[in-house]
Amino acid sequence: MSRQVFPFSIVQDGKPSNGLAELSLLNSNTLRVKIVPDTESLSKQQMLSELVVLPQLTVDPLYSSTEQMRSEHLNIAFSENGLSISTAEGELLRVAQTAFKQQGDDSALSQHFVSSGEQAFYGLGQYPDGIFNYQDQSREICQSNKGIAAPLLLSTKGYAVLWNQLAFTQFTSQGEGFSFSSAAGECIEFYVIYGPEFDQVIQHYRKLTGAAPLFGRWAYGYWQSKERYVNAAELVATAKNYRDKKIPIDNIVQDWKYWGDLGWSAMQFDEQVFGDAATTIAQLHDMHFKLMVSIWPIVGKGSPVFKALLENGYLFETEHWADGHIYDAYSQGARDIYWQHLKAGLMDLGVDALWMDGTEPEFISTQNPKDGVEFCHQQRDTELGSWKQVLNGYSLMTTRGVYEAQRQQILQGAEDKRVFTLSRSSYLGQQRYAAACWSGDISATWQVLRQQIPAGLNLCAAGLPYWTTDIGGFFTSGFGANFPEGVDDDAYKELYVRWFQYGAFCPLFRSHGANTPREIYQFGEPGDWAFDALLKFDKLRYRLLPYIYSQAWNITEHGGTMMRLLAFDFRQQAQLHNISDQFMFGDSLMVCPVTQAMFHQQSLQQQLIAPEHLHTAEGLQGISEQHFSDDQFKQLVATQVVESIDGNWAGGPPAGLPLSGYSVRWQGVLTVPVDGEYNWLIHANDGVRFYLDGKLLIDSWQTQAQLNHKASCHLEANQQYQLVVEYAHWQGSSKCSLSWAHAGIAHQQTQLYPAEREVVLPAGLAWYNYWNKHCYQGGQTIAMGTPIDIMPLLVKAGAIIPHGPDVQYHDELPSDPLIIEVYAGEDGRFCLYEDEGDSYRYEQGAYSEIVFEWDNSKRCLHIAKRSGSFAGMLQQRTFIVHLISAFDIQRQTLVYVGEEQSLQF
Structure with a gap:
């Protein structure tokens, strides 16, 4: 067997020490490396490492000695002072400093690599900040609402490093070196995969971690989703509208709260609102629709699944914001109970696919990924070990549970239809569980659209082939978005059309979001520019299904990749390495999305406030962030000075302020550029009041309502006006934004920029x-x-x-x-x-x-x-x-x- 174990120098708790390294050639292109501080640790990591990488058989190398190993493609030279991996063309990388550091009950570990020469780095997962090439960049590899951890790093030199740790990991690239540092682990384990082409790398990655099963052909068509269809009548009427208007579609999605008062994610339909759900699903099937339904790893108090999991000790203690608890997906027993309730409540009624939301898992709703990490680390140990060790694997395990259970049902004679799961998080190996992923609760801005492209490309470059995005952005108001009028705003329609065009060439084609309708027919009638453009690309997707389905087979049978950054096909062309807004779709098509407005200007020029997450572990803290309009509109808006951002409690306002009973007060100053009538709009999901120079313009103290509140007034040029917004909100996600427009600045129908792109x-x-x-x-x-x-x-x-x-x-x-x-x-x-x-x-x-x-x-x-x-x-x-x-x-x-x-x- 091509396995070598030899002494290896490490740094332990900051001091030089003697460790062991184990090298195994799994095939002529793939080397596994394990480095441990002692013999005992060599076997401890086995169970966790095989959650990601399937058990492998090693093969005999062409040559092996106490200092070298060689296969058809790889030459490995090793000694206690280091490890060098090369090919006939030269050295790929060297394994440099290895470090272990004891931190409480866990051992943090890190590995530094040296790889000289010009190269670009890709992969590592999906993240929302737009970083594309990781050369001289860093990345926190962890799960979050908008981040997906997948630590496979591809180099244009023709190799990849698969870092096999489930713990929170920091990746850093600087100069000719890069490193992975993980918060916990028994031993360092990584794989070096040589291609040299990226397709070959991904093929070997899939051999290590499992093939991606083929989805039903319907899954490659168009999906309609939104937050949310409130009852069976609306769900069926939407499907009927699509068929009556002859708009191509295959899948409709029922988002959260269909369970009514049964408890969060009870995985049952509320009969008072949805009636006999089996009849509703049969109606959808009769119209040739598939139904996907959302579920969560959080189960609400009082639900049957909650009671069963609680009785068996499978719930974590921290209470989720949705009045429920997260189940231990690392336990086979917990996965079995979860599936039994899921099967009885949804799948046996005819549900076709599952949307597994919040699979980071989401203990807390936050925009800061490290907050979610800390909440996980605070929990009791999972059945497979401490949260520090298994952090990033939760999504892998919960999707495993539903996939294996459904495949077992088919073996036992159930209907032979393919499993499809959409998960907000993913991890290396998750493709084998027929689990696709999407990019979380993103906002409707041109910048976010632009950043989605490298996010999806790097996720697919990490070996996870099926990905989608909320077409049009999940939030159209707040969280940085500034389209409170949604489909009534031509500027939003333009953004949506461009996003839809891009979405038609993602592996999965799905519209979803809050605040405004998303159905294609909501964007106009035949003859209207937005409707016609959307219908054109929807029909194109369906005409290309023979091409797309054949590409999907290539994914399954040959380890292929459908959504391909340019280095997949043009690795040697260094001038393409940083182009993140063009990509290959399958073997033949190069897609070049449009990522800036060209025809319609936002009618609301300035967004002054957008509180994001007002709740922390201690409670309501105040407005945490402000968002301002895009750079290209700044010349149209006033100079703004924010004097203070105060988070005040409901016990009463500071002395001299007019009202009590609010949870947050925001104060600012606006300098007005021109005379005239100004329109004001507040979009909020709870009570708001708005003052201008002490005069109450908007007084709407409703609770729990997604509403737009409007007012207008005359303002004089060059005058400063005091603005105050009071906002009352106590549970769930907080949304409040203030926008304004000068009535004399007409909604632009003319071209803003040349209608072309490079x-x-x-x-x-x-x-x-x-x-x-x-x-x-x-x-x-x-x-x-x-x-x-x-x-x-x-x-x-x-x-x-x-x-x-x-x-x-x-x-x-x-x-x-x-x-x-x-x-x-x-x-x-x-x-x-x-x-x-x-x-x-x-x-x-x-x-x-x-x-x-x-x-x-x-x-x-x-x-x-x-x-x-x-x-x-x-x-x-x-x-x-x-x-x-x-x-x-x-x-x-x-x-x-x-x-x-x-x-x-």
């Missing part, structure tokens, strides 16, 4: 504009037009892209005829994958593949003999082939009956 074309091949088929040579930067219904979409030469018919849901019609677009200029290959659509019989070979190959020099399209079959397969197909070149478009049609054929052009 696109960098990778060198070495030609690129086609998908929309007009114009051909460009690679290796240049071009300006591409961006009218509201166009997002730049490029197709690489040699691409073969199938297009299906227009449909209202994924299987409304057979995928026939297929238009096969062939883009000349390079040789090309595409494998069309098809199966039953929503069963696991594909795992036993019930599927078909048809391979298309384009020989550019011979101008010949070869269609191979079909391999495989499945129930319901079309025996005869019509292919309408479009050959697209720099000069013209040629068309030929053929009837295909499964035998080898060729088309000559």
